[in-house]
Structures are given as structure tokens and as C-alpha cells.
Amino acid sequence: MNIPAMPSLSPDLGQRRGQLLVVDDQPINIHVIHQALTADYDVFAATSGEQALAFCQKTLPDLVLLDVVMPVMDGLEVCRRLKQNPDTQNIPVVFITAYQHPEEENICWAAGGVDFVNKPVNPVTLRNRVKAHLTLKFQADMLRMIAFNDGLTHIANRRYFDVRLEAEWQRCSRNGSTLALLMIDIDFFKRYNDRYGHPTGDDSLRQVAAALTANLNRPFDLVARYGGEEFVCLLPDTDLAGATAIAKKLELAVRQLGIEHLGSDIGQVITISVGVAASHPDQHNTSASLVQQADVQLYQAKQQGRGRVCAG
Numbered sequence: 576m577n578i579p580a581m582p583s584l585s586p587d588l589g590q591r592r593g594q595l596l597v598v599d600d601q602p603i604n605i606h607v608i609h610q611a612l613t614a615d616y617d618v619f620a621a622t623s624g625e626q627a628l629a630f631c632q633k634t635l636p637d638l639v640l641l642d643v644v645m646p647v648m649d650g651l652e653v654c655r656r657l658k659q660n661p662d663t664q665n666i667p668v669v670f671i672t673a674y675q676h677p678e679e680e681n682i683c684w685a686a687g688g689v690d691f692v693n694k695p696v697n698p699v700t701l702r703n704r705v706k707a708h709l710t711l712k713f714q715a716d717m718l719r720m721i722a723f724n725d726g727l728t729h730i731a732n733r734r735y736f737d738v739r740l741e742a743e744w745q746r747c748s749r750n751g752s753t754l755a756l757l758m759i760d761i762d763f764f765k766r767y768n769d770r771y772g773h774p775t776g777d778d779s780l781r782q783v784a785a786a787l788t789a790n791l792n793r794p795f796d797l798v799a800r801y802g803g804e805e806f807v808c809l810l811p812d813t814d815l816a817g818a819t820a821i822a823k824k825l826e827l828a829v830r831q832l833g834i835e836h837l838g839s840d841i842g843q844v845i846t847i848s849v850g851v852a853a854s855h856p857d858q859h860n861t862s863a864s865l866v867q868q869a870d871v872q873l874y875q876a877k878q879q880g881r882g883r884v885c886a887g
């Protein structure tokens with residue numbers, strides 16, 4: 576499934592300038608393309624395949640204009656790698672080719688390109704092709720935004736979490752790093768709704784979602800609404816100790832919102848219980864077992880009195 580690295584939840588998708596990456600080992604070719612496009616877009620350049628991949632990992636451009644024939648790593652290989660990586664697979668790739676034969680073009684399609692522009696580049700054709708593909712890209716981003724957004728709290732939803740979990744699981748498996756997960760549940764929320772009414776309950780869910788989001792600092796950390804009054808945080812490259820520290824920070828942040836909850840057994844304000852788990856993704860375990868581990872810890876937190884963090 577195609578999914579961006581981060582939830583594209585920014586409301587300004589329609590208005591922002593597109594970011595393009597031009598990849599060519601010949602600076603003169605980059606110059607020509609830059610001249611044709613710089614009035615309408617932010618144009619970045621890379622002079623090798625390796626540079627292009629590093630740039631895409633960091634910046635996620637909206638479109639890549641890619642020379643096919645380059646030394647060391649050619650454009651076909653760059654495109655294949657972009658398409659294999661869940662973080663970069665949504666970036667459309669337009670090949671800049673001097674190809675004359677259908678068989679050569681077929682290889683570009685097979686590598687994952689969305690289109691071609693022939694050399695020597697006609698600036699008008701280039702501008703129109705870029706415009707068409709960026710329009711499609713922005714529309715796709717917008718649809719993903721709607722599909723992956725929780726309508727009540729405006730944070731990522733369960734569907735987005737499920738897809739990100741798989742992508743991060745694979746990424747941490749490749750890198751040999753640890754993936755941590757927090758399962759979060761608001762305490763005595765049924766009583767809260769019963770006492771203060773459903774609309775006030777909805778408002779509290781929004782406040783809790785905002786507090787959780789505000790207290791995660793790394794760009795690849797994710798908070799999502801898992802369902803009802805349950806939230807989940809995905810923390811890549813984080814071990815159990817680090818995740819436990821973050822969980823405690825979140826527990827405190829929600830407590831400090833000071834949302835009155837006179838029906839709670841453990842204080843007069845809304846609190847959360849948090850279950851923490853961390854795992855080294857490999858062939859002996861699955862992302863589902865990580866979720867289950869965090870769930871078990873959440874259950875422990877509830878059993879031990881709520882308003883606390885349990886890890887293991």
C-alpha cells in the first residue's frame with residue numbers, strides 16, 4: 576500500500592509550492608531544468624544517485640526528475656530504491672531520457688517511473704508534465720489526509736497507525752533498531768460521559784489528543800487515535816527505558832490539563848493509564864505481538880489502580 580512517511584495532515588496542501596528534485600550528473604542539464612521550473616517550484620539538485628536517495632529520505636520532495644544514465648548508480652536503480660522504500664514510494668518519478676526505443680522505455684516503466692520527458696528538454700512540455708503530475712500528487716496527498724485522519728480529534732486514525740506500524744516495523748528490522756509502542760486509555764471515561772455528557776466527552780478527547788501530540792518531540796514519533804478513548808504512540812528507534820520516560824511525561828501532561836472528573840476513583844481530574852512495550856523487529860516476532868505486549872502492560876496499569884505507566 577502507498578503511504579507517506581508521516582501523516583500529511585497539513586491543511587495547506589492545495590496552496591503550497593511544489594518541491595522538485597532534479598537528478599543529473601551533468602550540471603548543465605540541471606541548469607536548463609532549473610531555469611524552466613524555478614519560477615513555479617522550489618527546485619533542488621543532486622548530481623548522483625546516492626545524493627538523490629539521501630535527499631529524498633530527508634526531505635520527501637513532491638516529484639523527482641531523474642536522468643537515466645548516470646555513473647555508479649543509474650536512474651533506474653534510484654527509482655527502484657525509492658519505490659521499495661515505504662517512506663519514499665509515493666514520490667512520483669519522471670525520467671529524463673534520450674531513449675528512442677520502446678524496449679528502453681519499458682524498463683523505465685518497470686522501474687516505477689510515472690512518465691518521461693525526452694532530451695533535449697522542451698521547457699514547455701516539461702512545465703506541463705510537471706504541473707500535471709504534481710496536481711495528481713497533491714490530490715493523492717489530500718485523499719490520504721482524509722482517509723488517515725480521525726474526524727473528532729484531527730490526529731492520525733487507526734488505519735494510518737496500522738500502516739505506519741508495518742512500515743516502521745520493516746524499517747527498524749532493516750536498521751536493527753528498537754521500536755516502542757505506548758497503548759493509552761483514559762480512565763473511567765464511561766463515568767465521565769455519564770456525568771458530563773457526550774459532547775463534553777468529545778471535547779476532552781480532543782484536549783487529550785492535543786496534549787499527547789504536543790509532548791512528542793521527534794518528527795517520526797506518531798500519536799494516533801486507536802479507537803474510542805484509546806490512543807497509541809509509535810516511537811521508532813526508542814528502547815523500553817526511553818519509551819517509559821516518554822509515557823510518564825504524557826501521563827503527567829494529561830493530568831496537568833486539569834480536566835475535572837469528579838467521578839474518577841483516583842483523583843478529581845482526567846488521567847490516563849499507559850502500557851509500554853519495545854521490541855527488536857526480526858523474524859522471531861511480529862508487529863501484532865508488540866501491540867499485544869503493550870496491551871498486556873496497559874491491562875496491568877489498569878489493574879494496579881490506573882493513572883500510571885506499566886512497562887515490560
Ligand SMILES: Nc1nc2c(ncn2[C@@H]2O[C@H](COP(=O)(O)OP(=O)(O)OP(=O)(O)O)[C@@H](O)[C@H]2O)c(=O)[nH]1
Nearest residue numbers: 760761762763764765766768773776777803804877
Ligand atoms: N464522548 C465520547 N466518548 C467515547 C467515544 N468513544 C468511546 N467513548 C466512551 O468511552 C467509554 C469507555 O468506557 P470503558 O471502556 O468502559 O472504560 P472506562 O470507563 O474508561 O474505564 P477504564 O478504562 O477501566 O478506566 C465508553 O463509555 C464509550 O462510550 C467518543 O468518541 N466520544
